[in-house]
Amino acid sequence: MALSLQDQLKKSGLVDEKKAKQLERAKRKESKQPPQKKTVQKNVKQEAELARKKLRLEQIERDRKLNEERNRDGEWRAKMAQIRQLIEANLVKVGGELKFNFKHDSKVKQLWVDARTREQLSAGTLAVVESKADGKYVVVPVDVAHKIQERSAEHFVAIANPKQLTKLELEEQAYADFAIPDDLDW
Numbered sequence: 001m002a003l004s005l006q007d008q009l010k011k012s013g014l015v016d017e018k019k020a021k022q023l024e025r026a027k028r029k030e031s032k033q034p035p036q037k038k039t040v041q042k043n044v045k046q047e048a049e050l051a052r053k054k055l056r057l058e059q060i061e062r063d064r065k066l067n068e069e070r071n072r073d074g075e076w077r078a079k080m081a082q083i084r085q086l087i088e089a090n091l092v093k094v095g096g097e098l099k100f101n102f103k104h105d106s107k108v109k110q111l112w113v114d115a116r117t118r119e120q121l122s123a124g125t126l127a128v129v130e131s132k133a134d135g136k137y138v139v140v141p142v143d144v145a146h147k148i149q150e151r152s153a154e155h156f157v158a159i160a161n162p163k164q165l166t167k168l169e170l171e172e173q174a175y176a177d178f179a180i181p182d183d184l185d186w
Contacts, residue, residue: 079151092139102158122160130156
C-alpha cells in the first residue's frame with residue numbers, strides 16, 4: 001500500500017510528529033465547518049448593508065417631507081404677514097351713523113359707516129375684508145382687496161357689484177319718474 005504524503009514527509013524528516021498532528025486537527029476543523037457559513041455571513045452582511053441603505057433613504061425622505069412642510073408653513077406665514085401689512089397700510093377709518101350690511105357665509109353682518117364710505121362701498125370702490133388678526137371687519141380699497149384674494153382665498157372679502165341691481169333698487173327705478181316732496185322724511 002502506498003504511503004500518504006504526510007507519512008512520506010514524516011519518513012523523510014521534513015515534518016515532525018507534532019506538526020503533523022496540528023495540520024490534521026486544522027484540516028478536521030475546516031471539514032466540520034460547513035462551507036455555507038461563509039456565504040451566510042456574506043448574505044448577513046449584504047442584508048445589513050441593504051437595511052442601512054433603506055434606513056438612510058427613509059430618513060432622507062422623512063427629512064424632505066419635513067422640509068417641504070416647513071417651507072409651506074413659512075410661505076403661509078409670509079402671505080399672512082403680507083395680508084396684515086396690506087390691511088394696516090390701506091385701512092379706511094370707519095365709524096358713523098349708517099349701517100352697511102353685507103353677507104358673510106350665511107349670516108348678514110353689519111358695519112357702521114358714514115354716508116361717503118357707504119356710497120363707496122355700494123359703488124364697489126371700497127371693499128369689506130375680515131382681519132384675521134383681530135377677527136373684525138375692516139374697509140380697504142378694492143385693488144387691495146383683490147391683492148388679498150390673490151394671496152389667500154380663505155380671507156373673507158366682500159365687494160359690492162354695482163351692476164347687480166337688487167329687488168328694492170328695481171322697484172325704486174320703476175318710481176323714479178315720480179317726485180318725492182322735500183318735506184317727507186322716510
